[in-house]
Amino acid sequence: MTSYLDASLPTRSEHLWRYTPWSRVHPTKVDELPAVGELVIESDNAEIKLVSKKNIEHGNDIARIFLDNVVEKTHVLTPENKTTHVQIRAGGHAVAAHIHIESTQPSSVMFHLTGEAEWVGLWLTGNIHSNSQLSVGLINELSSESVLVRTDNWNVERDGEFELATLSLGGQRIKSDIRTTLSGSNSTHNQFIAVHGHGTRHDDHHIEIHHQQPHTNSKLTVNAACDDRSHSVGTGALTIDDAAQHTDAGQVFRNLLLSESARAEAIPELEVMANEVAAAHGAASAPLDAMQMHYLMSRGLNKEEATAMLVEGFLVDSFVDVRSDPVREAMQTRLTVHLECQLIG
Amino acid sequence: MGEMMSDELLRVENLHVSVEGTPILKGLNLTINRGEIHAIMGRNGAGKSTLASVIMGHPAYNITQGTIHYKGSNIEDMEVFERARDGMFLSFQYPAAIPGVQVGTFLRKSVASVRGEAPPPREFRKELKDAMENLSMDRSFLSRYVNQGFSGGEKKRLEILQLLLLQPDLALLDETDSGLDIDALRIVAEGINSVAQNTGCLIITHYQRLLDLVKPDVVHVLLDGKIVQSGGPELALKLENEGYDWVEALV
Numbered sequence: 125m126t127s128y129l130d131a132s133l134p135t136r137s138e139h140l141w142r143y144t145p146w147s148r149v150h151p152t153k154v155d156e157l158p159a160v161g162e163l164v165i166e167s168d169n170a171e172i173k174l175v176s177k178k179n180i181e182h183g184n185d186i187a188r189i190f191l192d193n194v195v196e197k198t199h200v201l202t203p204e205n206k207t208t209h210v211q212i213r214a215g216g217h218a219v220a221a222h223i224h225i226e227s228t229q230p231s232s233v234m235f236h237l238t239g240e241a242e243w244v245g246l247w248l249t250g251n252i253h254s255n256s257q258l259s260v261g262l263i264n265e266l267s268s269e270s271v272l273v274r275t276d277n278w279n280v281e282r283d284g285e286f287e288l289a290t291l292s293l294g295g296q297r298i299k300s301d302i303r304t305t306l307s308g309s310n311s312t313h314n315q316f317i318a319v320h321g322h323g324t325r326h327d328d329h330h331i332e333i334h335h336q337q338p339h340t341n342s343k344l345t346v347n348a349a350c351d352d353r354s355h356s357v358g359t360g361a362l363t364i365d366d367a368a369q370h371t372d373a374g375q376v377f378r379n380l381l382l383s384e385s386a387r388a389e390a391i392p393e394l395e396v397m398a399n400e401v402a403a404a405h406g407a408a409s410a411p412l413d414a415m416q417m418h419y420l421m422s423r424g425l426n427k428e429e430a431t432a433m434l435v436e437g438f439l440v441d442s443f444v445d446v447r448s449d450p451v452r453e454a455m456q457t458r459l460t461v462h463l464e465c466q467l468i469g
Numbered sequence: 470m471g472e473m474m475s476d477e478l479l480r481v482e483n484l485h486v487s488v489e490g491t492p493i494l495k496g497l498n499l500t501i502n503r504g505e506i507h508a509i510m511g512r513n514g515a516g517k518s519t520l521a522s523v524i525m526g527h528p529a530y531n532i533t534q535g536t537i538h539y540k541g542s543n544i545e546d547m548e549v550f551e552r553a554r555d556g557m558f559l560s561f562q563y564p565a566a567i568p569g570v571q572v573g574t575f576l577r578k579s580v581a582s583v584r585g586e587a588p589p590p591r592e593f594r595k596e597l598k599d600a601m602e603n604l605s606m607d608r609s610f611l612s613r614y615v616n617q618g619f620s621g622g623e624k625k626r627l628e629i630l631q632l633l634l635l636q637p638d639l640a641l642l643d644e645t646d647s648g649l650d651i652d653a654l655r656i657v658a659e660g661i662n663s664v665a666q667n668t669g670c671l672i673i674t675h676y677q678r679l680l681d682l683v684k685p686d687v688v689h690v691l692l693d694g695k696i697v698q699s700g701g702p703e704l705a706l707k708l709e710n711e712g713y714d715w716v717e718a719l720v
Contacts, residue, residue: 414529419565422525423575423631424553424582433578437569437614444569444614 126182128157128193134186140301143357143389144328146186149273149299151218151243160194160245163212163221170208173200178224180249180277187301188275191220191247199223203231203258207450212246214239214266225250227258227284232448235262236458238294241270248276252284254308259287259448263458266294268323274300282308282337289316289446291439291455292327293462303332306340306368317346318442318459320435321354321386322466328357331375335368335398344375347442349435350386358390360405366397373402379409380438382431436463476502478540478639478669479524485534486516486523486694493519495694496535501669503638508672508680510708511691517673518562520691521641524671525559526552539639554583556638560628560645562673566616572627573597573611576634583635600633603663605656621648629660639669646679658682677709690716 133154134141152158165172178198182188199221201208212221212235219241225233227250237246244266252258266272272295280286292298304313319327333342348356358377377390390407412434420430439459446452479501486494493516501507509517523530524537526549536543544552567575576597581587588596601608604626616624625645632640642661646654661670661683672683680688680702688705690698692713697720698704708716 413565415565416567418527418549419561420567421549422553422559422561423579423635424550425578426548426550426582429578429582430550433570433575434567437567439569441569441614 125192126189128190129155131184131186131189139359139361139393140185140330143359144297144299144326149271149297150190151271157193158218161216161219162197163214163219163244163246165199165210165212165221165223167201167208167210169206170201170203170210172210174198175200177222178249180222180247185275185301187273187299188247191222191245191273191275194245195220195222195247197222200226201233202226202228203233205229205231207232207234207448210235212237214241214244214270216241218243218245220245220247222247222249225258225260227252227256230257232259232450233261234451234454235260237262237264237266239270240267244270244272246272246274248274250278252278252280252286254281255283257285259289259446259451261289261291261448261451261455263291263455264294264298265458265462268294268296270295272298272300274298274302276300276302276304278304278313280304280306280308280311280313283310284308285312287314287316287446287448287451289443289451289455290318290329291459292317292319292329293458296325298325298327300328301330303334304342305334305336306342307336309337310339311337312340313342314445315342315344316442316446317358318439318455319346319348319356320439320462321348321350321352321356323352323354325354327354330359330361332361332363333373335364335371335373337367338369338371340368340371342373343445345442345445346377346390347380347439348378348388349380349382349438350388351382353383353385355386356388360392362392362394362403362405364396364398364401364403369398369400371398371401371403373404375405377407380435381409381411382435432463436460476504478503480538481524481535482538483535484523484532484537486519487531487533488519488529492533493694494523497691497695499689499696501639501671503669504666505687506665506670506672506683506685508674508685508688508705509691510674510688510705512713515691516694517691518643521559521643521671521673524641525549525557550582554585557641558632558635558637558639559641560632560643562643562647564616564624564628566614566619568614568617570615571612572615575615576631579631580634596634600630603633604630604660606630622650622653625649625657626653629657632664633660636664637668639671640664641671641673643673644675645672646674646676654678655682677705680705692716692720
């Protein structure tokens, strides 16, 4: 294990840390390795085994090295052919956990992250075995003061299908670094992220998808609705190795700017070594569509109601292609409740 | 006089409207009473859709002169949603698509906004079912996103479904017949006729075929931002057969 205190700290010239420096999401000071407690992880309908910490490649990433230093155990989940609901509760000053999924059959897992902790570290890893299908949803509803550092490492084997949906609603400062490797031929990964920026939330998602084998497919959709003085960052790094011929990959980042003070960055990056591939990326930032507003207001909705409906639609649309019904419905339901509370509050 | 005022829904007087500094309407006059069906015909670019949009309160249109009175009040300062809640309805020529918003959710919220309270769920479900059956619409419509991926005919049916549910006092129907096949046109026309008795209707159309099914009381010809000719249903037939040159010659 690499010692965090011996590791070199990243500079802002690194793509990964350009928009959210490590110092802004470290729980104390960057030259410290503070005591970090355990996240509470429970499921009503599945067994989660607590084992000695699994050895996961950290790739010299400072956030992973940090988590590797402060987490002592791994929560292992082997989902069965159903939807597993996992509650992740964060209390206290600083808490963290490593959760690992071994997927051997078609299954869905819904994570619901809540709590008041000042700092939360969450490392999700998983292996989607050959011919297996895994759908994972994560809803972040941390308190409005929390800082979240999330790192993911997923591996999809031959003919495996993996979809990952994230609904980011809570927390003050969020840094997510989600990496998926398509290591087996004919494997598929679809990822969907919806961000609701409000207040002074800073939400930074970095998504790496690595196609290593031929006939692999990936699709990434990131929709961020930014209100007040919030700031959303979406950076994508799509890599297609020279062996990954006949890959089909696409990334779309869309930002909806709801106030003049809201900011959004969307930076998709491609590195394509193979020559017989389809790879597309796009990014767009825009305010609310005037025609849509007029249409809704002509049906009796006032400006606030029409805006809320368009924001909800924009974010719900992030998940329209999620194939797992339980995951898609859970995301959409929580989103609706969240936005209705915002409208009332 | 009192009788006239209670029947009068819309009175447009000497209306001049511009968009980004370009004059579109140039002194238009029009009065619609409750229970009347008016048709407006005219060449492309004459200002027909502008008239419907400005009555509904589209913020892009600037009234430079003249007034619009609705139910006896000048509505210049009324917001779009306030006009809708006061019984005004526009069936759009090109209705906006709203990704992520299901038709069922949209209809429920719209009806609640216009009626001032959410309808009881069971009653609303029945009302919706009946209206959809009248328009030969499948229930699966309700779970689709508003106008997203809809054909031209599906969009127009959804507009008429809203007309049936909202039961407006004044219905502005902007080229509701475009994109409809013969069967769909008949169904849509039946929908319009079912509300027309208690509603003032302004139908904007290019074609006689809708007016064969929805009988207008008055037909107007709009030319270069003004109504230049008004008459009975026979005027629409004449336009269908002879075009607009003869009207232009009269002006």
